[in-house]
Amino acid sequence: MSKIVIIGNGISGVTAARHIRKNSDNEIVIISAESEHFFSRTALMYVFMGHMRFQDIKPYEDYFWEKNRIDLVFDYVNHIDTDSKILEMKGGSKITYDKLVLAVGSKPNKFGWPGQDLPGVQGLYTYQDLETIEENAKTAKHAVIVGGGLIGIELAEMMHSRGIETTFLVRESKFWRSVLPEEDGDLITRHIIDHKVDLRLNTELTEIIAGDDGRVKAVKTSEGDIVECQIVGLTAGVSPNVEFVKASKIEVDRGIKVNEFCETNIQDVYAIGDCAQFNESINGRRTIEQVWYTGRIMGETVAQTICGNKMPYNPGPWFNSAKFFDIEYQTYGLVLANREENENSFFWEHPKGKISVHVVWDKASGEFIGINTFGIRMRHDIFDKWLKEKVSVDVVMSELRSANFDPEFYRTYEKEIVDQFNSKTGRNVELKAKQWWRNLLAK
Amino acid sequence: MKNLKKIGFVVFMLGIVLFIGNIFMGEYKFDGDKIRSHFDSTPDVFDKGDSIASGFIDAVQQYEATNSAPTTNIVTFNAALPQIIDRHNHNVSDALAATEGLSSDDVQSVVSGANQESGIVYSEEVIRGALGDNENKVKMLVDNTSWMYTDQRDFADVAEFESTLQSKVDELNGSVGTQYHISKEKWSLLDINKAMVESGAKTSTWLWFFLTFGLIIIGSVIYNGTNYKILGEAGIKNDGIYHESATNRGWVAWIVLLFLVGFYVALYFFPQYIANAVLLVDPVSEGLSGNPASQWFLYGFIYCVAMSVMAIRMYIKYRHNRYQIFRTTVVLFFQIAFAFIIPELLVRFNMPYYDFKNAWPLDYDFFFTYNIESLIDNGTLGIFMLVWGIILTLIIVPIMVYFFGKRWYCSWVCGCGGLAETLGDPYRQLSNKKMWAWKLERYLIYSVLVFAVIMTGLVLYTFFTGSGSLFGIDTYYISVVYGFLIGSIFSGVIGTGFYPIFGNRTWCRFGCPLAAYMGIVQRFKSRFRITTNGGQCISCGNCSTYCEQGIDVRAYAQKGQNIVRSSCVGCGVCSAVCPRGVLKLENGPEENRFGNEGPIVLGNDGFELNK
Ligand SMILES: Cc1cc2nc3c(=O)[nH]c(=O)nc-3n(C[C@H](O)[C@H](O)[C@H](O)COP(=O)(O)OP(=O)(O)OC[C@H]3O[C@@H](n4cnc5c(N)ncnc54)[C@H](O)[C@@H]3O)c2cc1C
Numbered sequence A: 001m002s003k004i005v006i007i008g009n010g011i012s013g014v015t016a017a018r019h020i021r022k023n024s025d026n027e028i029v030i031i032s033a034e035s036e037h038f039f040s041r042t043a044l045m046y047v048f049m050g051h052m053r054f055q056d057i058k059p060y061e062d063y064f065w066e067k068n069r070i071d072l073v074f075d076y077v078n079h080i081d082t083d084s085k086i087l088e089m090k091g092g093s094k095i096t097y098d099k100l101v102l103a104v105g106s107k108p109n110k111f112g113w114p115g116q117d118l119p120g121v122q123g124l125y126t127y128q129d130l131e132t133i134e135e136n137a138k139t140a141k142h143a144v145i146v147g148g149g150l151i152g153i154e155l156a157e158m159m160h161s162r163g164i165e166t167t168f169l170v171r172e173s174k175f176w177r178s179v180l181p182e183e184d185g186d187l188i189t190r191h192i193i194d195h196k197v198d199l200r201l202n203t204e205l206t207e208i209i210a211g212d213d214g215r216v217k218a219v220k221t222s223e224g225d226i227v228e229c230q231i232v233g234l235t236a237g238v239s240p241n242v243e244f245v246k247a248s249k250i251e252v253d254r255g256i257k258v259n260e261f262c263e264t265n266i267q268d269v270y271a272i273g274d275c276a277q278f279n280e281s282i283n284g285r286r287t288i289e290q291v292w293y294t295g296r297i298m299g300e301t302v303a304q305t306i307c308g309n310k311m312p313y314n315p316g317p318w319f320n321s322a323k324f325f326d327i328e329y330q331t332y333g334l335v336l337a338n339r340e341e342n343e344n345s346f347f348w349e350h351p352k353g354k355i356s357v358h359v360v361w362d363k364a365s366g367e368f369i370g371i372n373t374f375g376i377r378m379r380h381d382i383f384d385k386w387l388k389e390k391v392s393v394d395v396v397m398s399e400l401r402s403a404n405f406d407p408e409f410y411r412t413y414e415k416e417i418v419d420q421f422n423s424k425t426g427r428n429v430e431l432k433a434k435q436w437w438r439n440l441l442a443k
Numbered sequence B: 001m002k003n004l005k006k007i008g009f010v011v012f013m014l015g016i017v018l019f020i021g022n023i024f025m026g027e028y029k030f031d032g033d034k035i036r037s038h039f040d041s042t043p044d045v046f047d048k049g050d051s052i053a054s055g056f057i058d059a060v061q062q063y064e065a066t067n068s069a070p071t072t073n074i075v076t077f078n079a080a081l082p083q084i085i086d087r088h089n090h091n092v093s094d095a096l097a098a099t100e101g102l103s104s105d106d107v108q109s110v111v112s113g114a115n116q117e118s119g120i121v122y123s124e125e126v127i128r129g130a131l132g133d134n135e136n137k138v139k140m141l142v143d144n145t146s147w148m149y150t151d152q153r154d155f156a157d158v159a160e161f162e163s164t165l166q167s168k169v170d171e172l173n174g175s176v177g178t179q180y181h182i183s184k185e186k187w188s189l190l191d192i193n194k195a196m197v198e199s200g201a202k203t204s205t206w207l208w209f210f211l212t213f214g215l216i217i218i219g220s221v222i223y224n225g226t227n228y229k230i231l232g233e234a235g236i237k238n239d240g241i242y243h244e245s246a247t248n249r250g251w252v253a254w255i256v257l258l259f260l261v262g263f264y265v266a267l268y269f270f271p272q273y274i275a276n277a278v279l280l281v282d283p284v285s286e287g288l289s290g291n292p293a294s295q296w297f298l299y300g301f302i303y304c305v306a307m308s309v310m311a312i313r314m315y316i317k318y319r320h321n322r323y324q325i326f327r328t329t330v331v332l333f334f335q336i337a338f339a340f341i342i343p344e345l346l347v348r349f350n351m352p353y354y355d356f357k358n359a360w361p362l363d364y365d366f367f368f369t370y371n372i373e374s375l376i377d378n379g380t381l382g383i384f385m386l387v388w389g390i391i392l393t394l395i396i397v398p399i400m401v402y403f404f405g406k407r408w409y410c411s412w413v414c415g416c417g418g419l420a421e422t423l424g425d426p427y428r429q430l431s432n433k434k435m436w437a438w439k440l441e442r443y444l445i446y447s448v449l450v451f452a453v454i455m456t457g458l459v460l461y462t463f464f465t466g467s468g469s470l471f472g473i474d475t476y477y478i479s480v481v482y483g484f485l486i487g488s489i490f491s492g493v494i495g496t497g498f499y500p501i502f503g504n505r506t507w508c509r510f511g512c513p514l515a516a517y518m519g520i521v522q523r524f525k526s527r528f529r530i531t532t533n534g535g536q537c538i539s540c541g542n543c544s545t546y547c548e549q550g551i552d553v554r555a556y557a558q559k560g561q562n563i564v565r566s567s568c569v570g571c572g573v574c575s576a577v578c579p580r581g582v583l584k585l586e587n588g589p590e591e592n593r594f595g596n597e598g599p600i601v602l603g604n605d606g607f608e609l610n611k
């Protein structure tokens, strides 16, 4: 029996712990300086908006940890001594380990803007950020959000829910244009404007200006405008939270360097989740992926390795989802912001402009490459299969009805989509009747 | 818009205040003539009407002689009413005893007839000898004093015989005219209150109907309707739910609770105190069934109104979600048509009152003797209703649950469910998600089911054998206990009264025996499940929070498992609030119904366990 210490109680660390417990009798310790118990970072916005209380975003009841013999330490790790396998804690104590898992997550990017550390300027990542924004929102009338990504739009929605006017500075020509194709970005951009957000495209932050009270008073944009505000939300991406690891012997680049087994350069030390950087791309994925489910998969995987069943990280085809105000977004496979040479694509949009589908396939072979949907839910299982089997785009289009995951009685648009697909691409797809989706899987 | 919403709120509150005020208004007067007309439907009473009326007036005077309290308001009136009824019943018997009872002369002639040389002789012959000319009187003594016949017992002397006879005669005289006694049952107290109050509700019923129900309806339609603009674009709008006192167990919630609980307590146990409210719906009731309203009619009416105005709220809140729109419409239809209008119309056409969709054991008194008898007495239609009720429970319910899950009943048809999904929707997040609550749920709901089955079995035993007890258990008593504890306290006072604190499905989750029965079918033999969409779950917790049944949906979704739970009523709200499109209510082949059985969620191709 060995003592396994996990730093970080986010999704990756907690998943690792759960699976280590499932597979072994090892002693397990989870250390975190953020919160006593695991909570869902992705749901912080809902606490602010009053959809849930903090206790509701904790996926496990508090008794869970003791019942599963997972010891929790609420403290900060100052230093990792890999030679003697000792962690030096901020609280003064020392914790020994046999195996160490680093699941220390990310931190918001700051690009050295003047005034970026003023009171009223903040990111949205931690529980503490949530407390800060509660405080800041009490008196704020106007907020400026910097950075047009997923967390930025969440912050905009949060402000909107409290009636705080919001200016949203986005560097690109459309919202999230670095990830979304033109048409998709356009749809969400319009939706943001519909919500009375003062969206400023092609605009960057140049300076944050302090008032007499030392708090933020306004920002200056690259267009030279001054926008008065009491809150500045910095949401220009996140990067691995590795500062405190750098003083140790563990190799760090942008993230903590790991091989396909999530092993670092030091024996018995692993890194998973947002903070891990793979030496090379696995299954064509980026070497750092900061999403919920990749952290979970790494946790599932590293637990196997730690319990003696050595296992490489092997994620399936890319997928993801998000919600932009009222519009849900799902993606399966790769729909790039800008189409590659070899790719063809088809975009369908509902006349009211809130629902769309964007499909990409290989020009030459017709192989399906990816799909973005807005306002339509799709079935992960089926797309996972299609992507693995590299089916033709015609198969995808003809079976759209069975792949739909919208709630019962929803109006569906497969007919319109396929008709338009045929007329725009000259292909000749026949839309099939809906069948029980598992039959499709079994094929 | 926001201002309009405020106006709506003010109008609504005004309606509520007037509704409560109305209950306590009016002048209450004890009135002998009204008592007389109370009995007018019994034809042979006319010649006795005077003594009944004067019996009542005397009772009032006797009461006022010893109690100085004025009897003009609802409280003092109802404090005095039971005592006055007692006296009235006594007075009526006294008055009628003179003509229909046995006078002291009668007693004397029997005594002298019995006092024979050989000693005391008492027999039918003696009675006839003394009172032969009056068959009524003979019958009274023959029927009630045969145990005194001297072929069975002896009397020491005349004095003993006389005193025994006299006390029995007093007793008999006291029960003369019981058919003209006033009942002290709740329905009777309510009737008397309705008859004797002089109030706006009685004299200008429609005006007061407008000032109460009218304002409440107008106000809440405005209040809910303005949300169409205020909430902005269609979509899930749960902003601020946990910031607001009304929906986060704050003081507003407690006030609403007090109001609801108070209403239920009055309805079930003290209907006489809401006579004015019942008067308001008399015209509606007369229009439907031809009879004046009872408290149950008032309840049905309020139920329909509450569901309708809150359905508007649902239509706006979920206007992007056709599952919710359809479901709300259907459940509203079943309430208004099947639970409210059709039974009243049946009564109008002299058919038995019957709610065709109410299935035993939720409809716990379906097999009560009076119900079976009244159905059987009603010929073909009654028999059909009886058979339908049995088929509904034994065949239709399980088959429908097999194909669609218990949602077909719980959130598409049932009245309790309908109220929970409309009036109760703002409170759905308050259900307890803790593991101990799930345990409690399983203990409680199956206990109620067992209780309902045993109780019904005993009642049926009595129906078929005529014996009132089995294994020393009094079957009537046990059915009364069930009605009180489960039928009134659990399903009404706690089930609905506690919406603002315990959430909207307390009864459906912890108490309903029909839900327990359907839950077993749903869990073990059904095509229904909530499918989890592969690896898309981000463990945010919206689904669990808004599950009115307290199911920890997230616990399944984040593991890639489907949700197959006996308590799920298929409201579809978990699926609606999920921001990542993870959940879908589906009917399909039972194979693979539980989804991912292994520990690894879709998206991880690393390994598959359990394979
Ligand atoms: C607002 C927001 C919304 C998001 N929404 C989505 C989404 O919709 N979908 C999606 O896929 N992803 C989303 N993400 C990203 C996702 O939350 C992250 O990828 C994921 O939480 C990373 O998990 P992790 O376990 O790697 O690290 P984290 O969750 O960051 O956990 C790391 C933990 O380690 C602790 N820690 C770090 N250093 C130390 C130390 N020295 N001592 C002690 N403790 C330490 C930290 O305090 C933290 O608690 C969102 C992120 C944010 C911030």
Ligand code: SF4
Pocket (backbone or CB within 6 Å): B530, B543, B546, B547, B548, B549, B550, B551, B553, B563, B567, B568, B569, B570, B571, B572, B573, B574, B575
């Ligand atoms: S699990 Fe979903 S559908 Fe079932 S009762 Fe709960 S919220 Fe409703």
Ligand code: SF4
Pocket (backbone or CB within 6 Å): B536, B537, B538, B539, B540, B541, B542, B543, B544, B553, B554, B557, B558, B577, B578, B579, B580, B581, B582, B583
């Ligand atoms: S609401 Fe959706 S994403 Fe959130 S925990 Fe439930 S299933 Fe997962």
